[in-house]
Amino acid sequence: MPYKDMREFVDVLEKKGLLSRIGAEVDPEWEINGVTHTVTSEGGPAVLFENVKGTSTPVLSELFGRSWRRLGLAMDLDTTDQVSIRAEWMKRIEEPIDPVLVDSGPCKENILTGERASMDGLFPMVRWHEGDGGYYPGTLGMLVTADPETGDQNVGCYRMMYRSGTETGLMMQPFQGGAQHLEKWSRLHPGVAMPVAVVFGADPCYVLAGGSKFDQPPSEDAYAGGLRGEAIEVVTCEDSGLKVPANAELVLEGLVMPGEMDKDGPFGEFTGFLDHQSRCNIFRITTITHRDDPIFHGEREGYPSEGGLIYILGMEPVVLAKLQSVEGVLDVHMPLSGVGFELIISMRVTSRGQVRQVIQEVFGDPDVGGYIKHVTVVGEGIDIRNRDDVAWAVATHVQADRDLLIIPRCPQTSLDASQTRRNWGTKLGIDATGPIFDYQEEGQDFPSLCDDPDIKARVKAQWDKYGIT
Ligand SMILES: Cc1cc2nc3c(=O)[nH]c(=O)nc-3n(C[C@H](O)[C@H](O)[C@H](O)COP(=O)(O)O)c2cc1C
Known part of the structure; x- marks a missing residue:
């Protein structure tokens, strides 16, 4: 059932223990800042400040915070799965x-x-x-x-x-x-x-x-x-x-x-x-x-903020809708800590040049190219929502002279504080799928992983035998 208004949503959050009412007086000059920053950084609840110095109007803040669950609940979905x-x-x-x-x-x-x-x-x-x-x-x-x-x-x-x-x-x-x-x-x-x-x-x-x-x-x-x-x-x-x-x-x-x-x-x-x-x-x-x-x-905006969460909620589907018809693209992810500047793409690579093409497609897109400045493409075995997996792929698959695509002087939102010239940014594409075709041309096989999934599965099936808790 959709919520009639924001109050009904607040009630639902409160019943689920996802909202705190703060009755103590707070100073809007500094205290709301401090509380909301702490709450959202630490994955805390939405907050309703009922007693704000200088006004009788309560302040509702961090309604979604960094919580996919609260975002889901806004759409009447009780899940944390992005x-x-x-x-x-x-x-x-x-x-x-x-x-x-x-x-x-x-x-x-x-x-x-x-x-x-x-x-x-x-x-x-x-x-x-x-x-x-x-x-x-x-x-x-x-x-x-x-x-x-x-x-x-x-x-x-x-x-x-x-x-x-x-x-x-x-x-x-x-x-x-x-x-x-x-x-x-x-x-x-x-x-x-x-x-x-x-x-x-x-x-x-x-x-x-x-x-x-x-x-x-x-x-x-x-x-x-x-x-x-x-x-x-x-x-x-x-x-x-x-x-x-x-x-x-x-x-x-x-x-x-x-x-x-x-x-x-x-x-x-x-x-x-x-x-x-x-x-x-x-x-x-x-x-x-x-x-x-x-x-x-x-x-509170700043980092981390619910504004960043709302941005990614809306932007990831836009990117996915644009790329899902592109040959080889399996999925996309914009990590919250990438503040909308970072995109990770999962790809099944079947032809030379395919990865560069998709990276350039993102940077050239009028709707998303002005925000996204780093695109990392990984092969299909990598979990794009796991930063460690992605970092592993980059560390082990990339040679900087061969796999980086650097495009200077592109349009980029001025909110990117690393710019030295306003609205100009440098785009970085990282191909972390591995040089499959280079190996093929050299008549070699792509290096094999030393993990053995069969042995792992066999051990798992008889795990009790080892008595490891
Ligand atoms: C919390 C929050 C704050 C935002 N602040 C601004 C802002 O100050 N200026 C701006 O141009 N966009 C801001 N945005 C982004 C726009 O609201 C967003 O891009 C929106 O999609 C604009 O859509 P429109 O082009 O349909 O108006 C903000 C977004 C969020 C979620």
């Missing part, structure tokens, strides 16, 4: 379900307009990382925009820095759906601000869909419906025709003027580094609607 969650995700997004428009809903229980439409006092002002340039009310705010020609909606998650009670930054990278709508709007309506809305605390599948990339149309609303197996209910905004989830905790409505930009950050990013160098759009709030006793939803 591969089965991915398979179900890929199946469900094949069948999006359009949202249903309703007249009203809980997110309209309170409507603040004019001078009352201010975040001050209502929104907790959290400094999520030491070194952040300000408070970030938006770490999991879902920005809703509409294509100015077709009306098709986009939902995306973009960080938002506090500027005043009625103004935030909005850091949308140019290739994101929201930024593309704004660019189109500026051409069609020069000098006019574009209406937007930002949703906090909707059904968990809406959050997962908003943080992931999809072919569009339809909008993320419909993908969220597909993921939860039932349409989400939406209501019309007060100030525009935009549609937002009826059960959301808080909704900010407002305007973004194309071309109006200012400095954003520093902000602790999912790579683990402070991003010092961004400029962002400005969002001016015109109306706030919210539930009675709203719960604020956010997360």
Whole structure:
């Protein structure tokens, strides 16, 4: 059964012992940062801070943390197995379900307009990382925009820095759906601000869909419906025709003027580094609607973070869908510690050049090539989800002069802190499948492993005989 709203999901997590309520007063200046960092690094539960200094609004954070189980539960799957969650995700997004428009809903229980439409006092002002340039009310705010020609909606998650009670930054990278709508709007309506809305605390599948990339149309609303197996209910905004989830905790409505930009950050990013160098759009709030006793939803970004988990949840299926028709590709994996920059491919190699071709296909792809910078390809016997197995394959199969493919000066997200020139990165492909064809040309066999699976199986079958516990 899909969850009606975020509160129902919170209840389920709590019943399963996967959520902690924190009644003690916490200081949003440093303490929420410290607790969430510790909890997520150590694989802990979701946390609901009920007593946050300076506001009566509780803060829900680390809803998914680094837990595949909590991600699975968002889709009503009780498993920790990433591969089965991915398979179900890929199946469900094949069948999006359009949202249903309703007249009203809980997110309209309170409507603040004019001078009352201010975040001050209502929104907790959290400094999520030491070194952040300000408070970030938006770490999991879902920005809703509409294509100015077709009306098709986009939902995306973009960080938002506090500027005043009625103004935030909005850091949308140019290739994101929201930024593309704004660019189109500026051409069609020069000098006019574009209406937007930002949703906090909707059904968990809406959050997962908003943080992931999809072919569009339809909008993320419909993908969220597909993921939860039932349409989400939406209501019309007060100030525009935009549609937002009826059960959301808080909704900010407002305007973004194309071309109006200012400095954003520093902000602790999912790579683990402070991003010092961004400029962002400005969002001016015109109306706030919210539930009675709203719960604020956010997360610590940094590393490790649930943002990294959501990113990989959405990105791995995109890569797999692109590569699964390529000859020889068996599976792909993006380890969480690779922060989306690293891809491991399992391949059955049958022809010379096949591995290089697939590596170049990844780097050249417009959707994924700007993020992924290291691709390692291993043969089919290697468990791509086991870092030790992959490291063993690289250590024992690779000669650096022969098996590395290095492509300098490629487009790469500026969030990669190792860059010395912004947005330029060097791609690295590692062919760790072994030089089968070189051996063949030399008339030699590829070296045999010294493991003997038959002997191992025979010993296992009579294991009790040895009395080893
Ligand atoms: C927690 C989280 C934070 C994110 N922050 C940003 C951000 O500040 N700026 C940005 O451009 N993308 C950010 N992203 C990535 C986009 O939300 C993501 O790529 C999304 O798929 C955009 O989809 P769209 O192009 O449909 O809007 C973030 C994603 C997550 C999960």
